[in-house]
Amino acid sequence: MQLTSFTDYGLRALIFLAALPAGRMTSITEVTGAYGVSRNHMVKIINQLSRAGYVAAVRGKNGGIRLGKPASEIVIGQVVRDMEPLQLVNCHSDFCHITPACRLKTALHEAVQCFLAVLDGYTLADLVTDNHPLYQLLRIEQPSFRS
Template sequence: MQLTSFTDYGLRALIFMAALPPGRMTSITEVTETYGVSRNHMVKIVNQLSRAGYIAAVRGKNGGLRLGKPASEIVVGQVVRDMEPLQLVNCHSDFCHITPACRLKKALHEAVESFLAVLDSYTLADLVADNHPLYQLLQIEQPLVRS
């Protein structure tokens, strides 16, 4: 299964924010420059992550972006469910004439559920905790000290 770039960069943005020292906020510009993605694309991603409660946007002079809840409460599988169109094939009978007898849709559904079950076993905190190579690559000085 391949995630869309929308979901991929959404996860990357969350990883970046989770790796920041407590109390430090970031900006869309900083995230886009870190990952080399277009600002316009990241604005859409951040908007969806914000609507889902994963990111909090703070307005004003000292504003910015931060996680909307602790990294330990953000389950990777749920983020993927919230961002990714998980229908792998179009099984509508107008599109595929074998739909009434097809067993592929059941197999694909089971595969997606297994994929998500593995991702459900990870939180954002699991991805960033004590990950010193990540901090270096992101040029973040302090390791995660959150729960």
């Protein structure tokens, strides 16, 4: 299974925000600079993450973006569910004539559920806490304490 680039960069944006000192605002430009992705693409991603409550966007002179809730409350499996169209194959009867008898769709559904169950075991905090190489690669000073 391969995630879309939209979900991939959404997860990366959340990792970047979680690596920042608690409450620190940043900009979409700073996030795009860390990953070399199009600003326009990241604006759409941040907008969706904001609508889902993962990112707080503040307008104005001292505005920016930051996590919308603690990293320990952001479950990776749920982020993927919120961002990713998880239909692996098109099982509509107009597209596939074996749909009424197909057992593949059941197997694929089960596989996706297993995939998501593993991701449900991880929070955003799990991905950034004590991850020294991550802080170095993102050029962010690692906080001495994270909750």
